[in-house]
Amino acid sequence: MQIGSVLLGGRVALAPMAGVTDRAFRQICREHGAALTYTEMVSTRALAYGDKKTPRLLSLAENERPAAAQIFGHDPASMAEGAKIACALSGCAIIDINMGCPAPKIVNNGDGSALMRDPALAARIIEAVKNAVDVPVTIKFRKGWDDKSVCCVAFARMAERAGADAITVHGRTRAQQYSGQADWDAIRAVKAAVHIPVIANGDVFEPEDVPRILAHTGADMVMIGRGSLGDPWIFSRANALLETGVCPPLPPFAERIDTAVRQIELAAAQKGERVALLEARKHVNWYLKRERGVKAFKQRVCALERMEELYPLAEALKHAVEDGPPCI
Incomplete structure (x- = not known):
């Protein structure tokens, strides 16, 4: 092209x-x-x-x-x-x-x-x-x-x-x-x-x-x-x-969440922590659009004030989705 x-x-x-x-x-x-x-x-x-x-x-x-x-x-x-x-x-x-x-x-x-x-x-x-x-x-x-x-x-x-x-x-x-x-x-x-x-x-x-x-x-x-x-x-x-002619599957959920976290890190490096976390609210919701039972995590993302709070939340989300039962 x-x-x-x-x-x-x-x-x-x-x-x-x-x-x-x-x-x-x-x-x-x-x-x-x-x-x-x-x-x-x-x-x-x-x-x-x-x-x-x-x-x-x-x-x-x-x-x-x-x-x-x-x-x-x-x-x-x-x-x-x-x-x-x-x-x-x-x-x-x-x-x-x-x-x-x-x-x-x-x-x-x-x-x-x-x-x-x-x-x-x-x-x-x-x-x-x-x-x-x-x-x-x-x-x-x-x-x-x-x-x-x-x-x-x-x-x-x-x-x-x-x-x-x-x-x-x-x-x-x-x-x-x-x-x-x-x-x-x-x-x-x-x-x-x-x-x-x-x-x-x-x-x-x-x-x-x-x-x-x-x-x-x-x-x-x-x-x-x-x-x-x-x-x-x-x-x-x-x-x-x-x-x-073959479409690969989506990567595992943990990899997708790690990518979401990395995107927020990149945004924070350019725009600052406060702006990146505000914008993370919509981006993380999009990364979670295929998952059920994660409403509580979406609400917690909206409450983030510092990057250091993001990492344990991401780990908890991985366990909730991959290990089940899903968080509600």
């Missing part, structure tokens, strides 16, 4: 998810086979104004190359300047432009999927960013604004003409947000309409979904979002399935 001049070692990528795919989680996913990772989306306006918190979002892990930095905004000049800053701060190999985020606070500013309603402006943004940076530029967008304005094929053709090196299509409309079913037929139509690489996104929750969406859409690559939460092994298992 190749995007512009960037050669990738696989066909499965981790989606950028605001507030989720921080450097710690991306590092874990790369260790488990994600061929490409993206930073959380960063505002080009914040970059231009020198916001002090934004550069941290662009920090890449040591094992995270090649990687993409995702930017958002709606002013071509600001997007071009922000892309240059993002490249300089991160050392990324790819700039990805978010034209698909459905969040009201993003859309109401004219950013994200709002740009699907103004393809002429979207084209100027792509052209401006392409002229500003020396790395490949990719675009992430949706099926359309709503069911009455499905425009992904025309939008994809516009992006290709404007100079995009690859595109990612989420098979839902902005109106759907993350509800309903992703339309893989729409992604297939996009793939048939353009000559640049197409990355398929939407409803990939298990390793078996990866070969299914590739076969159905003809896409060049798959991007996994919510399916990776608490499950970085989805990448290695999907890779094995693509290569051998």
